[in-house]
Amino acid sequence: MKISILATALVLSVVWGISVTAPSRAAAGEVTSGTDYKVLAAIHQGNLTVFPVVVASSRDTRDFLTLDEGLHSGEVVVTEAGSVQPLIRRRNRPIPVHEGAQVNQLVLVNNSKRPLLLLAGEIVTGGKQDRVIGKDRIVPAESDPVDLGVFCVEPGRWVAKSTNFGVLGGNMAAPSVRMRAMKDKDQQQVWSSVRDAQTSIAANVTASEAIEVQTTTSYAQVMENKAVQRKLDAVAAPIERDYSKLIRELRERNAVGVVVAVDGEIIWADIFASTQLLEKYWPKLVRSYATEALVSQVKEQEVSVKSAQAFVDRLDGNHETVEREPGLYRHTEINGDGYKVFLLASLLPKMGFDVHIAKMAE
Numbered sequence: 001m002k003i004s005i006l007a008t009a010l011v012l013s014v015v016w017g018i019s020v021t022a023p024s025r026a027a028a029g030e031v032t033s034g035t036d037y038k039v040l041a042a043i044h045q046g047n048l049t050v051f052p053v054v055v056a057s058s059r060d061t062r063d064f065l066t067l068d069e070g071l072h073s074g075e076v077v078v079t080e081a082g083s084v085q086p087l088i089r090r091r092n093r094p095i096p097v098h099e100g101a102q103v104n105q106l107v108l109v110n111n112s113k114r115p116l117l118l119l120a121g122e123i124v125t126g127g128k129q130d131r132v133i134g135k136d137r138i139v140p141a142e143s144d145p146v147d148l149g150v151f152c153v154e155p156g157r158w159v160a161k162s163t164n165f166g167v168l169g170g171n172m173a174a175p176s177v178r179m180r181a182m183k184d185k186d187q188q189q190v191w192s193s194v195r196d197a198q199t200s201i202a203a204n205v206t207a208s209e210a211i212e213v214q215t216t217t218s219y220a221q222v223m224e225n226k227a228v229q230r231k232l233d234a235v236a237a238p239i240e241r242d243y244s245k246l247i248r249e250l251r252e253r254n255a256v257g258v259v260v261a262v263d264g265e266i267i268w269a270d271i272f273a274s275t276q277l278l279e280k281y282w283p284k285l286v287r288s289y290a291t292e293a294l295v296s297q298v299k300e301q302e303v304s305v306k307s308a309q310a311f312v313d314r315l316d317g318n319h320e321t322v323e324r325e326p327g328l329y330r331h332t333e334i335n336g337d338g339y340k341v342f343l344l345a346s347l348l349p350k351m352g353f354d355v356h357i358a359k360m361a362e
Contacts, residue, residue, distance in 0.1 A: 037271070039259060039309040040250075043242045045235050047301075048293035049264075050286075051308040052246055053257040059273040059353050064138075065114040066280055067122055071165070075112035078148070078165035080127050081105040106131060106150050106165070110143040115328075115348060119281065119356065121178035121288065123153060123220055126165035130154040130220045132173050132190065134181040136344035136356055138329040151181045151190040153219040172284045173219070174291040175260070175268045179360050183340055194219045200295035201228055223291070236290035240283060247282075251275055257357075259308040260289050264301025266311050267292065269359040277355070311359065315341050329355075338362050 036056040043050045070076025106124065110116040116139040123132050131150035139146050153173065172178070174197060180189040201222060222228060247255045256278055257271030270285055272278045317336035324330045327347055334341040342358045 037309075037312045039305055039312055040246075041305060042261075042303070042308070043239050043246075045239045045290075046293060047263050047296060048235055048239065048289060049261040049303055050239055050243060050289065051259040051261075051305065052243060052250070052255055053259060053269070053271055053312060054250060054253045055256050056254070058254040058256055058275055061272075061274040061277045061355070063114050063351065064117045064277065064355070065110070065112050067116065067118055067124075067133075068280075068284075070110065070112060070116055073112070075110070076116060077109045077111065078124055078126075079107050081107050081147075106148040107145045108139060108143075108148050109145050110139045110141060113141050115139065115141055115346075115351075116143075117277075117355065118148075119172070120182045120342070120358065121172040121175075122284075123173055124148075124150065124165050125220050130218055132177065132181050132219075134185060136331060136342060136358070138325075138344070138346060138348070138355070140328055151187050153177065153190065153194050172288040174288050174295065175360065176292060176295070177219070178288070178358075182342060182358070183360065183362075197291070197295050198222055201231075201291075228294075231294055232287055232290045235293055236287045239290070240286045243282065243286070244279075247275060247279060258285070258289075259311055260292075261303040261308070262289075262293050262296050264303045265361070266303060266307060267361050269312060269357070271312070271357040271359075273353055273355045311339075311361075314339065315343075315357070315359070317341065 038054050040052040040054065043052070065075070067076065071078070106127070108116075118133055118135075118137050118139065120133055120135050123130060129152045131148075132153045134149040134151050137149075173181070177190065177193045177197060180186065180193045184190075197219070223232075243258070255275050256273070257269060259266060260268040260270075268289070270281075272281070314336060315334070317334040317339075319335045321333045322330060323332075325347070327349075329347055330345040332341075332343040332345070334343065339362055340360050342360075343354060344356045345354045346352060
């Protein structure tokens with residue numbers, strides 16, 4: 001698909017379905033573009049650079065429930081596939097049949113009265129293995145059991161350590177792990193990225209701490225290691241604090257996302273339909289970006305606002321793959337030259353807008 005950014009915004013509603021306005025004069029540290037997204041001056045910490053993204057208008061996303069909220073309240077239940085039968089609602093609908101637990105399969109039930117938003121990269125801990133969600137999606141309110149598309153991030157364990165499932169506290173998978181789940185959709189590639197991250201992290205802690213990091217097969221346990229936490233805090237905390245302050249200052253301007261660079265190269269962007277959604281996910285996202293910076297640790301380099309703006313502006317591509325759940329959501333994977341875009345759009349009544357955009361550099 002070769003159309004202009006302006007046509008993309010009008011036809012595909014990439015920028016939350018709002019009209020595209022003429023660019024205004026840029027304030028200091030900003031670059032204007034042909035879309036409603038504006039990239040602001042960068043926040044730096046070590047080799048990690050984060051560019052805030054604002055938009056002219058945002059959506060009302062108060063009705064969406066996050067996975068963290070649902071699991072903490074008990075309204076969302078996650079279980080191994082073989083334990084699904086007690087969770088079935090009797091609505092004369094086909095129910096997935098499972099003979100037992102499987103590596104790439106978990107089952108989720110949303111018992112709340114709100115639609116549940118799931119993001120690729122969220123890590124679910126517990127059961128026989130920890131898993132990472134492989135695709136953005138929306139689960140309806142009071143749902144029947146839903147098969148989750150997940151990948152194991154704990155090679156080597158197949159013994160239940162807990163029948164309860166939770167989320168990896170304060171974190172998501174790093175972009176390199178998210179990429180393998182979202183783009184490659186291959187378990188071996190996910191395991192390889194987990195091992196690479198583990199090796200790189202071990203190289204950034206003391207010898208005794210490295211032994212502890214290397215002796216676990218759990219990505220979650222590596223991220224929760226005290227030495228690793230201190231390293232992540234050193235990178236993530238200042239950026240989280242600065243950006244949270246910026247969100248408060250720019251709430252009227254609708255801060256909705258970020259462009260992320262490591263070692264002077266842009267690697268990722270996360271953009272939401274509202275400031276509210278961004279604020280909910282921000283603590284987890286910033287630590288995932290910090291993890292990516294921690295596993296790199298090369299010489300700091302500069303990246304320009306102009307480059308970050310150009311990354312946000314290119315949301316079209318050469319090929320699209322669309323998956324649709326009628327009346328619920330549309331998930332579009334867009335292949336471009338050197339990048340991929342993943343777009344989740346809500347099709348719910350009175351909530352028909354784009355909810356999340358993830359863009360990765362290849």
